[in-house]
Amino acid sequence: MICxxxxxxxxxxPQFFKAMEQLDYPKEKLRWVWMYGxxxxxxxxxxxxxxxxxxxxYEIYEEPVFERLLASxxxxxxxCNEFKNLYKEEEFVLFIDSDVIEMPPExxxxxxxxDKDIVAPYPYRKDxxxxxxxxxxxxFRFHGWKFERVEYQGKxxxxxxxxxxxxxxxxxxxxxxxxxxxxANVFLxxxxxxxxxxxxxxxxxxxxxxxxxxxxxxxxxxxxxTETNESPHFPLEWYVMRGILPGEEMxxxxxxxxxxxxxxxxxx
Amino acid sequence: MxxxxxxxxxxxxxxxxxxxxxxxxxxxxEKNWKNMKILWHSVAPFVxxxxxxxTRHMTVGLSxxxxxxxxxxxxxxxxxxxxxxxxxxxxxxxxxxxxxIGLKSAAEHYKRFKCDLGIFHADFWASQNFPKLIPxxxxxxxxxxxxxxxxxxxxxxxxxxxxxxxxxxxxxxxxFGVNSTFLPHGVDIKDYYPSNQEQSRKAFTLEKDKFIIGIxxxxxxxxxxxxxxxxxxxxxxxxxxxxDAKSDVQVFIHxxxxxxxxxxLTELANQIGVSKYIIWNDTYTTSVLALPDAAMxxxxxxxxxxxxxxxxxxxxxxxxxxxxCGVPCILTEFSAMIERNDYGKCGWLIKPSTKIYSPLNAVTxxxxxxxxxxxxxxxxxxxxxxxxxxxxxLAYARRQTWDIAIDKHxxxxxxxxxxxIPKLTTRTEPKKIAxx
Numbered sequence: 001m002i003c004x005x006x007x008x009x010x011x012x013x014p015q016f017f018k019a020m021e022q023l024d025y026p027k028e029k030l031r032w033v034w035m036y037g038x039x040x041x042x043x044x045x046x047x048x049x050x051x052x053x054x055x056x057x058y059e060i061y062e063e064p065v066f067e068r069l070l071a072s073x074x075x076x077x078x079x080c081n082e083f084k085n086l087y088k089e090e091e092f093v094l095f096i097d098s099d100v101i102e103m104p105p106e107x108x109x110x111x112x113x114x115d116k117d118i119v120a121p122y123p124y125r126k127d128x129x130x131x132x133x134x135x136x137x138x139x140f141r142f143h144g145w146k147f148e149r150v151e152y153q154g155k156x157x158x159x160x161x162x163x164x165x166x167x168x169x170x171x172x173x174x175x176x177x178x179x180x181x182x183x184a185n186v187f188l189x190x191x192x193x194x195x196x197x198x199x200x201x202x203x204x205x206x207x208x209x210x211x212x213x214x215x216x217x218x219x220x221x222x223x224x225x226t227e228t229n230e231s232p233h234f235p236l237e238w239y240v241m242r243g244i245l246p247g248e249e250m251x252x253x254x255x256x257x258x259x260x261x262x263x264x265x266x267x268x
Numbered sequence: 269m270x271x272x273x274x275x276x277x278x279x280x281x282x283x284x285x286x287x288x289x290x291x292x293x294x295x296x297x298e299k300n301w302k303n304m305k306i307l308w309h310s311v312a313p314f315v316x317x318x319x320x321x322x323t324r325h326m327t328v329g330l331s332x333x334x335x336x337x338x339x340x341x342x343x344x345x346x347x348x349x350x351x352x353x354x355x356x357x358x359x360x361x362x363x364x365x366x367x368x369i370g371l372k373s374a375a376e377h378y379k380r381f382k383c384d385l386g387i388f389h390a391d392f393w394a395s396q397n398f399p400k401l402i403p404x405x406x407x408x409x410x411x412x413x414x415x416x417x418x419x420x421x422x423x424x425x426x427x428x429x430x431x432x433x434x435x436x437x438x439x440x441x442x443x444f445g446v447n448s449t450f451l452p453h454g455v456d457i458k459d460y461y462p463s464n465q466e467q468s469r470k471a472f473t474l475e476k477d478k479f480i481i482g483i484x485x486x487x488x489x490x491x492x493x494x495x496x497x498x499x500x501x502x503x504x505x506x507x508x509x510x511x512d513a514k515s516d517v518q519v520f521i522h523x524x525x526x527x528x529x530x531x532x533l534t535e536l537a538n539q540i541g542v543s544k545y546i547i548w549n550d551t552y553t554t555s556v557l558a559l560p561d562a563a564m565x566x567x568x569x570x571x572x573x574x575x576x577x578x579x580x581x582x583x584x585x586x587x588x589x590x591x592x593c594g595v596p597c598i599l600t601e602f603s604a605m606i607e608r609n610d611y612g613k614c615g616w617l618i619k620p621s622t623k624i625y626s627p628l629n630a631v632t633x634x635x636x637x638x639x640x641x642x643x644x645x646x647x648x649x650x651x652x653x654x655x656x657x658x659x660x661x662l663a664y665a666r667r668q669t670w671d672i673a674i675d676k677h678x679x680x681x682x683x684x685x686x687x688x689i690p691k692l693t694t695r696t697e698p699k700k701i702a703x704x
Contacts, residue, residue, distance in 0.1 A: 035698060036701070040425070040445050040446070040447060041445050044701075047702075048702055051702070051704070057704060058702075058703055058704060059700060059702070059703035059704075060700070060701050060702040060703060061698035061699060061700050061701065062698060062699045062701050063698060064695060064696050064697050064698055064699075079698075082697075082698055
């Protein structure tokens with residue numbers, strides 16, 4: 001089961017479809033389930049056209065009235081949980097952003113082969129000059145460290161040189177996003193929660209004894225929002241700093257309050 | 269083009285079982301999309317204009333189908349005091365120099381009358397503040413040009429819903445990423461139908477044996493959106509090419525030829541040299557009293573062919589009314605006029621000689637008077653073709669009634685909108701829209 005949340009993605013969908021079609025995986029074993037958020041562009045017609053031409057099993061659902069897909073993906077937990085009602089006995093469930101535009105053909109096969117509770121490739125983005133940056137620097141975390149510029153045990157990590165970048169084997173980390181495969185039993189047992197649903201899903205899964213893995217040697221590419229003039233996906237801090245969301249939300253995404261400041265809670 | 273109106277008591281075609289369930293639901297206080305209260309902001313429903321005509325038929329039509337609706341009118345009624353017009357509340361607005369069409373009053377009406385949806389029906393570019401002031405806003409406006417600048421499109425983007433009366437408009441907006449619903453206007457075929465031409469002409473003291481070219485159009489702008497210059501030039505070139513027709517042709521024009529807001533049409537006709545072929549309808553009738561539907565029906569029935577080489581049209585109600593009377597039309601091949609003539613299947617479409625940028629910096633057409641003259645020549649000389657077009661026009665118009673517009677297009681749209689308004693909706697789960 002491939003779970004997709006999609007709103008105003010017309011720009012990236014053609015490349016996304018191309019990448020998905022090139023996957024070396026039996027098409028008949030895949031079922032695409034779309035949660036479509038009302039869009040001002042051609043998102044819906046592109047999805048429908050793609051499925052008319054392809055042989056995949058698919059279902060498209062329009063978001064409920066009370067729960068709207070947000071561009072920032074920070075508060076989409078209920079929609080993620082809705083996929084449980086649409087689940088049909090598949091062995092694995094893949095959550096993938098529909099603005100992933102490039103993947104090695106073996107991506108899905110490799111994710112299945114490693115046979116982990118939750119597992120993800122490393123998502124990057126490329127700018128027009130060809131420079132590569134780690135994409136999901138917010139949800140990808142290791143021992144409470146975000147995959148952004150940090151100094152840790154004498155080493156410097158930054159978004160272009162993320163944690164475990166050079167590992168050739170699966171690495172266990174805290175949380176993953178963008179594109180990740182979940183075993184069916186984990187998917188059914190663990191709930192998504194707001195804010196930042198994927199982060200909370202991984203944290204909850206770990207608290208239940210499941211493990212989260214990433215494959216640094218498997219690189220996929222997300223569309224580069226800075227190149228397409230789209231609004232950036234602001235982190236939770238952005239909303240809290242502007243008083244749009246209460247500060248308590250920060251606790252849910254790994255922060256603790258020290259004095260007047262919220263700081264990320266690292267662990268060993 | 270008239271102000272005669274019938275407002276019936278609420279009559280519905282719903283099956284009794286469904287009606288009973290709805291009544292039971294509303295007694296229980298449960299959600300029902302038909303409880304949606306609408307504020308319609310436009311001209312008053314009794315105003316004799318395109319917007320008045322649409323307002324009249326749409327508001328009355330919805331009211332008769334059980335939807336509570338209020339008219340907020342920026343034209344046709346002065347404050348203070350509201351008017352109960354045959355069961356419809358018509359609310360005046362307070363106009364100021366920075367709010368010339370009373371949008372602030374409309375927002376106040378929306379709030380005080382506890383409306384759920386505000387519909388703006390006029391030129392969308394004048395409605396910048398409407399979607400800002402009214403939480404659930406829908407724009408129902410003609411989009412009659414092409415390649416609008418972003419400045420205007422941004423106004424439409426602010427609305428939650430956009431409806432347009434032509435497929436041309438829908439396609440044009442889609443190019444710029446604005447989703448809209450096709451919501452056509454219509455014609456009342458009980459009012460507009462073919463009747464005896466000789467008797468009709470008698471009522472307007474027109475000669476029974478003449479070939480009559482009819483024009484019904486406003487004269488409200490200096491730009492001459494209705495293409496008065498092209499209309500007159502086409503007539504001139506037609507008569508030059510067909511000298512025998514000079515003694516046989518009359519042009520009957522229903523407009524206010526000396527409206528100060530528009531062009532001086534009597535002068536223009538003189539300049540072009542066609543004034544001696546023109547019969548102007550009585551100015552007092554056209555500009556002050558207006559004609560009721562029954563008289564307009566007789567008027568259209570006088571015509572052999574309807575001519576309107578407009579630069580653009582959002583829908584072109586007079587063409588549809590003429591068609592409903594079995595009169596074929598000669599229209600410009602641009603904007604909604606293409607659809608009015610069913611893509612050339614039931615009338616003549618005149619290719620524009622050029623396209624220009626209008627004062628709004630969007631593209632409009634200039635009709636080609638030479639091709640217009642050719643079409644008039646064909647209408648005059650080829651009776652078989654004219655009659656074929658007349659027959660097709662009539663059949664085409666009968667498929668475009670107000671009832672069809674409301675039942676097939678407006679009611680499903682309102683139901684869809686209500687589903688999106690939390691107060692009225694019952695849908696809290698995802699809805700399957702496609703799959704295999």
